[in-house]
Amino acid sequence: MANSSVFPSLFFFFFLLLVSHNPLPASAYSFTEFVFPNFTATNVRFIDNGGAFLFSRNGSFKAAISNPGGQQTRFYLCVIHSASGTVIWSANRDGPISNSGTMAFTRDGISVSDHDGSPKWSIPTIPKSSAAAALQLTESGNLVLLDKSNASLWESFDDPADTIVAGQILRKNGNALFSSVSGEDFSTGDYRLAFSDSDVILGWRGQSYWKLSMDPRAYTDSTSPVESMAVNGTGLFLFGRNGSIVVARVALPPADFRIARLASSGQFIVSSFSHGGMKEELDGPNNVCQIPSICGEIGWCSVSTGNNPTCQCPPGFRSKASNSDSFNGCVPSDSSSSLVGSSCSNNGSQVNSSSPPISYLSLGNGMDYFALDFSQPTKYALNLSACQEFCTTDCACLGIFYDNSSGSCYTIENDLGSFMSSRDRDSDQVGYIKTVESADKSSSGGNRGSVNETHNRKQFPLAALVLLPCIAVAVVLAAGLVWWRRWKIAGEKVRLSHANSFSSDEMDAFYIPGLPQRFDYEELDEATDRFKMQIGSGGFGSVYKGVLSDKSVVAVKKITNVGIQGKRDFCTEIAIIGNVHHVNLVKLRGFCAQGRQRLLVYEYMNRGSLDRTLFASSGPVLEWQERFEIALGTARGLAYLHTGCEHKIIHCDVKPENILLQDQFQAKISDFGLSKLLGPEQSSLFTTMRGTRGYLAPEWLTNSAISEKTDVYSYGMVLLELVSGRKNCSIKSASPSQGGGHSTTTTTTSSSSAQFGGMVYFPLVALEMHEQRRYVELADARLEGRVRSEEVEKLVRVALCCVHEEPCLRPSMVSVVGMLEGGISLGEPRMESLNFLRFYGRRFAEASILGEDGNNEQREALLNSRQEYGTSNYSSTISDPQYIPLSFISSQQISGPR
Known part of the structure; x- marks a missing residue:
């Protein structure tokens, strides 16, 4: 009991001491850090401090009865960051008070009331055994209710509004x-x-x-x-x-x-x-157009300069507002139609005998809706009429999006927001808004005709009962005859081209959501002129240039040795790949799964693969800025594969051959997600040693777990090749002019231990030059001084961090993007995790000299690396007699160029 009676006195003494030494509050009524029970505050009382009655000890935050924006009708109990004036918390956001409204602090807690005494807000009830003893504003901006033991009874941090702070x-x-509703209305x-x-x-x-x-x-x-x-x-x-x-x-x-x-x-x-x-x-x-109500109901948003939205109405709709200066959504242009709104009744039914007619207004092609990326189709494999009928019978449905290629039916419920232009120019999705005819129109026929015309329309179905069955039978027979003749002709064409053909019924027997466009084999056979113009080949198959009926140029990849024999499993994998969309990923336009044929249709990249431009002995040289943009674009694409798409995708074969270039040297990654399409013969190769010589991460040698950090290693190797303009392991040229300039300078190679019998292993050259801070010597000699040392340093340091032997030390691709963009400071390569490069250099050189007879020498070199530096536990795998050196797996053997 003695301690209980002494505590308030001591507490108050320390409080007075704090106040007397605090210079911050300008008003005599303001307090520092603490206030005590039976305290009240109004805006008027503390008007000299803008309504602030309590400051944190460091002055960074203040508690106030404040009116945001200077308006005079809504006042709130707030915590404000003093320097910026930013409100970080508000109590009575849904119950504003006047300037004479009161905040009261008693032993029962905190309450906010208006000037007439009507309650607006209070903290949850606290036990009487734990009466409040003080209200504290901490240095982090937390408003805390304390009991006599300084234990927290309630904190504003536990009751957030629209903001959190450090x-x-x-x-x-x-x-x-x-x-909040606005900057002035905290509702x-x-x-x-x-x-x-x-x-x-x-x-x-x-x-x-x-x-x-x-x-x-x-x-x-x-x-x-x-x-x-x-x-x-x-x-x-x-x-x-x-x-x-x-x-x-x-x-x-x-x-x-x-x-x-x-x-x-x-x-x-x-x-x-x-x-x-x-x-x-x-x-x-x-992208502001992804904000749901940026342009109001059914408003069509497009982005103008500075990411500002431009709002208009889709075709068939007009603005709600009569004043052209304001835009708050759209309604049907035809005044006899209106939006339905949500009209669910207890039985969940909307359509009955007295319901007015339902119709659908098309939004036109190229329109998208913000929620579609987060929604699964409500129904699969429907035709458009069935999709609309489903929406008609669903009282909560306000509109649909229908995918013509897959038959997916998406419904829009709850509320209609804004629309935006589709990010996919080849999208087959079309949106429709559900509307209802007005009562006058549905009862009298509106302006469409007289009462007699309406009567005739009602009588028409009675006569049709006799005629329609006969007509339907005739139409079905005629359609069946036409279909049979076309099927027979198509079968002949396929047999002449020695391709096995299945009817489309085989694909229609099942449905996989999210499939891209399906092509017939005959269509692709014609587009590629019977597969004459081959532009690439590799383990996945050959690639051919083609021109579709719409005149668009495509690359058609014929998948060979397909491991997924079942058509459903194949289509499931294709659906995953087809739903991955990013500006730095090659787009899959469609596929063909007909008989034993498996083909993928990609957008055509007119500048080919990176290796053809970067390592070319003739033609224009890639300038440094172009190389940097390629590096950044590739990093962004990999970051999206690893963390941005719904199904994480590990590429497993990042190399210049799989980085394709378009106009302005925009980089796009190809062949992602294809690992599950390999056949049994290739899948064993993939499982144990996927990838390509020179880009293969050390973990592949040990059958260790493969993660996205495997791609990071390969990316680092590609980055070094972008710097030097040559393959990482290559024969040293006699002079820089030979081999298209794909050699290091004399200074770089003459003293470097990265030379082995005429071979130069560039990653080791880069490591040694990094240790000496001699970066500019690593740049492609063909650039002739058109690059600065700090620009080369950025790429080299990022690359060396990416090729750390231990995967956990490698940065994520998201961090790589941040380092390249400058948002994250450059990492510092760890020397102890890069020493393995010295032995890798010998390994590549010995492989080139000894061929397959050099297996033992390579295994011994790698084993020595682990024993000398103790950086890994790979030695047991390397010494395994069954170990196959990856040096002898060429890029053509695995996936090949385009």
């Missing part, structure tokens, strides 16, 4: 961020950020439109379920296992103060405070 944790168990808006098992997702009225993993800088560290989110001085993080592991992260530049906010615009924005203002570092979605 030191605050947003937890999955019931917590979510909700946007709960329509946008919500919540957790999924592996991500955080933005939603609008029950529809998802963005997730954190869509940001190219997001990197996934673990497959554990996500439990919480936090920001700090180094970035944004998702945690699992009670915060013990990082599941995903976005690395950001160091900052002293950082917040993550779900803005009233619908964007999730991470900002930091610097140079007197808030700087945005991440915004999602970064």
Whole structure:
């Protein structure tokens, strides 16, 4: 009891001491760090400090009765970042008060009431045995209710509004961020950020439109379920296992103060405070047209300069607003039709005898909807009429998107948002909006005709009962005859071309969602002029140039030795590949699975593969900026394969032959996702030694687990070849002019231990020049000084970090993108994890001299590497008599060039 009576006195003494030494509050009524029970605050009382009644000890934050935007009708209990004026928390967001409304702090807690005493907000009830003793504003901006033992009874950090700050944790168990209506109205808006098992997702009225993993800088560290989110001085993080592991992260530049906010615009924005203002570092979605209501209901959004939205109405619709200066959505142009709205009744039925007629207005081709990327088709393998009929009978359905090539039927429910132009120019999806005829129109026929015409239309079905069955039988017989003749002719064509043909019924017997366009073998046979113009070959098959009926140029790959014999399994794999879309990935336009034929149809890359341009002995030389753009584009494509698409894809054969170039030398990765299509003979080769000599990660030698870090190693080797303009293992030329300049300078090679009997192993040259900080000597001699040392240093350091022997030391591809773009500082190569390159150099040289008889020498060299440096436990595998040196597997044997 003595301790209990002494505590308040001591507490108050320390409080007075703090106040007396605090110079921050300008008003005599403001307090520092603590206030005590029986305290009240209004905006009027603390008007001299803008309504602020409590400051944190360091002055970084203040608690205030504030009116955002200077308006005079809505006042809120807020916590504000002092330097920037940013509101990081508000209590009564859905119950604003007037300037004379009151915040009261008693032993029962905190409550907010308006001037007439009507309650607007209060904290949850606390036990009477734990009466509140103080209200504290911490240096991190947390408003904390304390009992007499300084134990927390309630914290604002546990009751977030639309923002979290450094030191605050947003937890999955019931917590979510909700946007405000506007910057001046803190009422709960329509946008919500919540957790999924592996991500955080933005939603609008029950529809998802963005997730954190869509940001190219997001990197996934673990497959554990996500439990919480936090920001700090180094970035944004998702945690699992009670915060013990990082599941995903976005690395950001160091900052002293950082917040993550779900803005009233619908964007999730991470900002930091610097140079007197808030700087945005991440915004999602970064394409404003993906925000659900950016252009109102059925508004058509397109992006103009500066990522600003331009809104208009799709064909067949007009703006709701009569004032052209404002745009808030669209309605049907025909005033006799209107949008249906959600009209579910208890029985779930919308259509009955008295219901007005339902019709569908097409949005036209090239239109997309923000929620489709997060939705699965509601129905599969329907025709358009059946898809519309399904929507008609569903009272919650407001519209559909129909995929003509696959028969997928997507429904739009809850609310209609904005639309945007399709990102896929070859998309076969078409959108339709469900409308209903007005009562006058449906009862009288509107302007379409008289009452007599309506009567005739009603009488028509009675006469049709007699005529239609006869007509239908005749049509079916005629169609059957035409089909039979075409089938017979097509069969003859296929037999003449020695191809086994199955009827289309075989494919129609099942449906795989998400399949790209299906081509007939005869169509591709004609497009490629009977497969005459071969442009590449390899382990997956041969590639031919073709021109489709729409005059578009394509590359047709004939898959040989297909391991997946079942058509359904083959199509399942193709559906996964076909749904991977990225600007730096070669697009799969379609496929053919007819009889034993397996063909893939890709977009045509008119500049061919990187190796043909980079290693060419004649023709124009790739300039440094072009090489850098190719490196960055390739990194972005791999980062998307690893973390951005629904099914993680490990390429396993990254090399210049699989990097294709288009106009302006835009790089696109090919052959991703094809590993499961290999036949039994090749699958054994793939399992144990997938890849190509020179790009193969050390873990392949030991049958160790293969991960996305395997691609990182191969990418690092490609990066070194981009620097030097030659193969990493090549014969030293007599002079720089020989071999198209694909040799190092005399300074580089004369003293380098990377030479073995005339062979030069460039990764070791790069390692030695990095140790000496002599970067410019590594650049392609053909560039003739058109590159600076710091530019070469960036690529070389990134490449060496990528080729660390231990996979865990290699950066993720997302981090590689960050280093190349400059958002993340360059990594420092670890010498102890790069010493294996010295033995690899000998291995390549001995292989070139000894051929297959050099197996023992190579195994001994690699074993010596592990024994001398102790960097791995690979020795048992290397000394295995069954070990096959990968030096003798050429690129043609595995997947080959284009």
